[in-house]
Amino acid sequence: DAGITQSPRYKITETGRQVTLMCHQTWSHSYMFWYRQDLGHGLRLIYYSAAADITDKGEVPDGYVVSRSKTENFPLTLESATRSQTSVYFCASSAGVEIFYEQYFGPGTRLTVT
Amino acid sequence: AQKVTQAQTEISVVEKEDVTLDCVYETRDTTYYLFWYKQPPSGELVFLIRRNSFDEQNEISGRYSWNFQKSTSSFNFTITASQVVDSAVYFCALSEANLYVGSQGNLIFGKGTKLSVKP
Numbered sequence: 001d002a003g004i005t006q007s008p009r010y011k012i013t014e015t016g017r018q019v020t021l022m023c024h025q026t027w028s029h030s031y032m033f034w035y036r037q038d039l040g041h042g043l044r045l046i047y048y049s050a051a052a053d054i055t056d057k058g059e060v061p062d063g064y065v066v067s068r069s070k071t072e073n074f075p076l077t078l079e080s081a082t083r084s085q086t087s088v089y090f091c092a093s094s095a096g097v098e099i100f101y102e103q104y105f106g107p108g109t110r111l112t113v114t
Numbered sequence: 115a116q117k118v119t120q121a122q123t124e125i126s127v128v129e130k131e132d133v134t135l136d137c138v139y140e141t142r143d144t145t146y147y148l149f150w151y152k153q154p155p156s157g158e159l160v161f162l163i164r165r166n167s168f169d170e171q172n173e174i175s176g177r178y179s180w181n182f183q184k185s186t187s188s189f190n191f192t193i194t195a196s197q198v199v200d201s202a203v204y205f206c207a208l209s210e211a212n213l214y215v216g217s218q219g220n221l222i223f224g225k226g227t228k229l230s231v232k233p
Contacts, residue, residue: 033221042205042225043159090159102149103221105159 003027006091006106013081014114021076021109023091031094032074033058033103034066036087043090049074081113116141118208120224127196128232135191135227137206143167148182148189149207149221159205165189196231203228 004025013019025032034046035058045058047066055066063085065077078085088110092103117140127133139148150162163173165182173180177194193200207221 040225043221043223045221088157092159102161102164104161105151107158 004091004093004104004106006089006109008109009107010110012112012114015081015083017081019078019081019111021078021089021091021111023074023076023106025072025074025091025093025106027093027095027104028071029093029095029104030071031101031103032068033092033094034064034074034076035090035092036060036085037090037108038087046076046089078111081111083113085111086113087111116208116210116222118206118222118224120204120206120227122227123225124228124230126230126232129198130195131231132192132194133196133229133231135193135204135206135229137189137191137224139187139189139206139208141187141208141210143210145210147209149209150180150189150191151205151207151223152202153205153226154202162191193229196229198231198233201229201231 007022030051033048035043036046037043044060046060046064047055047058049055049068052068052071055068065079068074088108090108091106094101094103119138121136125133146167148165152160152162163180170182170184179192181190203226205226206224209221
């Protein structure tokens with residue numbers, strides 16, 4: 001199916017575990033992004049990528065790692081999960097060649113760290 | 115620094131009422147882009163509109179309209195004759211065209227306004 005997908009949609013993990021959230025888009029968009037959404041904070045950018053093998057930090061990158069070996073995939077890894085990383089995570093991709101084009105979001109992954 | 119303020123945390127209206135969601139932004143750039151997104155109860159984020167800083171014309175799309183005023187740094191969103199299906203959280207966002215050292219280089223979201231439309 002065309003679009004942007006995230007997996008898993010729901011995840012419960014324990015403190016200290018490593019967990020990877022997957023993001024896949026079929027549009028061949030250059031830019032991809034990871035956000036977290038928390039009550040009272042809205043959406044905050046974790047990392048973004050301008051193209052394969054090019055990534056950069058956003059507002060809240062600590063505790064997260066990203067990679068982008070292929071244009072269509074942009075996984076987000078929590079190296080050692082903490083309770084403060086309990087959140088809803090959204091992946092997005094951007095239609096244009098510049099960073100300021102509209103973004104299209106995946107359905108989100110609800111992560112709970114116990 | 116970039117900032118987007120949506121002062122209205124929650125709004126409740128009765129169906130068929132008109133409602134305006136406020137958005138005020140701050141930016142140091144002369145070229146920037148403003149967006150509105152809708153997040154219905156199902157949770158996905160839906161793109162509604164993008165405007166650039168050089169285009170101050172108001173935009174209308176069906177029951178939706180947007181009023182962009184650079185003089186007051188505002189980009190307000192009005193829903194005319196609201197419907198229950200309009201119930202959602204609405205986010206205003208800002209993106210600057212240039213990336214600065216330390217810039218987040220991306221969409222800066224407001225904290226959202228939760229709109230409840232009652233039948």
